[in-house]
Amino acid sequence: MSGFAGDPLLSALFGDAEIAGLTGSDAWAARMIEVEAGYAAALGRAGRVHPDLGDEAADAIRAVRPDLSALALGMARDGVAVPALVRQIKAALPERLHDAVHTGLTSQDVMDSAFALCLKAALPVFRGRIEAVQQALEALAAQFGDHPLMARTRMQAALPVTVAHRIEAWRRPFEDHLARLDALELRLLRLQFGGPVGARYLDQAEQINAALAAALGLSPVPSAWHSDRSALAELGGWLSLVSGSLGKIGQDIALMAQQGLDEIRLAGGGGSSAMAHKQNPVGAEVLVTLARANAARLGGLHQALVHEQERSGAAWSLEWMLLPQMLESTGRGLSLAFELLGQVERMGSPDET
Numbered sequence: 001m002s003g004f005a006g007d008p009l010l011s012a013l014f015g016d017a018e019i020a021g022l023t024g025s026d027a028w029a030a031r032m033i034e035v036e037a038g039y040a041a042a043l044g045r046a047g048r049v050h051p052d053l054g055d056e057a058a059d060a061i062r063a064v065r066p067d068l069s070a071l072a073l074g075m076a077r078d079g080v081a082v083p084a085l086v087r088q089i090k091a092a093l094p095e096r097l098h099d100a101v102h103t104g105l106t107s108q109d110v111m112d113s114a115f116a117l118c119l120k121a122a123l124p125v126f127r128g129r130i131e132a133v134q135q136a137l138e139a140l141a142a143q144f145g146d147h148p149l150m151a152r153t154r155m156q157a158a159l160p161v162t163v164a165h166r167i168e169a170w171r172r173p174f175e176d177h178l179a180r181l182d183a184l185e186l187r188l189l190r191l192q193f194g195g196p197v198g199a200r201y202l203d204q205a206e207q208i209n210a211a212l213a214a215a216l217g218l219s220p221v222p223s224a225w226h227s228d229r230s231a232l233a234e235l236g237g238w239l240s241l242v243s244g245s246l247g248k249i250g251q252d253i254a255l256m257a258q259q260g261l262d263e264i265r266l267a268g269g270g271g272s273s274a275m276a277h278k279q280n281p282v283g284a285e286v287l288v289t290l291a292r293a294n295a296a297r298l299g300g301l302h303q304a305l306v307h308e309q310e311r312s313g314a315a316w317s318l319e320w321m322l323l324p325q326m327l328e329s330t331g332r333g334l335s336l337a338f339e340l341l342g343q344v345e346r347m348g349s350p351d352e353t
Contacts, residue, residue: 014290014328015328016331018331023118024324026068028114028115028118029085030066031113033061033085034062035113035114035216036110037059039105040058040100041055041211042054043100043104046207046211047207053099057097058100060097061089070084071084078107081111082111083107086101109192112225113192116188116189117216117217119235122331127178132338133246133341134174136338137167137171140163141163141164141167144163146162147347148162148348149263149347163348166252170245170249173241173245177242180238184231184235188235189218190213191216191219191220195224198224198226227309229316232323233304233305236301236302236322236326239298240291240294240297242330242334243330243333244294246333246336247287247291247292249341250284250288254281254284262350263349263350264344264346264347265345266340286333287333294326304316304319
């Protein structure tokens, strides 16, 4: 999967190198190797192949370095990367180990389980960044919280409040976002294992399911979720909620920074090619853009819930177009919000601070 990483201009504004490195195509392919290796060992643990053969195959598979150019050609031809990947693995292993390679799996088992492993690495980064934003908001409240501020409803002056009142409205949703993430992780960090049609026709399937889940550090599941994409749709909803909360902060800061209001002063800012006197609140604006973009993508991701019969190529691949950008956009929004909050030099009504 890939988001903005290949675009030298847009990645500077909207991309997130750390999230892309954990969930992008390089990481995804590496995790597919991890799944195939774990599966070979699981076949041995379950007695489907001799345990020594399974372990030997697993070690050999882990040593394979995927050729991404060849995987890309296979992706274009087959619609999935796994057939090309399995060919690469078998070409690198002696034929006596081939019985322990991919037998009883399907491409979706490998790619979905690999993506779950990508999320296992990425979700703690989101958690840490949310906590950093919370701390930055708490620091601002401690510094400027007692300063007066005019509350505005429907963008009209309402009643006097304090800066702490507005910051609390920014801070409060992130507690819920962290609680939602706790529940969501249980549904996301799970094995995909169903075989060609999700029915696990392979002998010793339940033993393999348990052994593979343990090897990968994912939860085993009672049945395949090939066509049940609700957990990934929930992930998209969570990403959009987090982005929306960040967009709220960005929108408020952009309005507070307007000349004439001057309710906030920021260090730095963007320049104008035509008006040298301007200091544009670019970071705040980008938070709004990222929030709106993720809200728009969420509707597309919900379209990926509609699978025909046992598996849909069209619905499944739609996830690959949308989720990487949603992950990067949310990651970028969190790091940008932390930077922006650190640039605040003053908050409150200018005549009274």
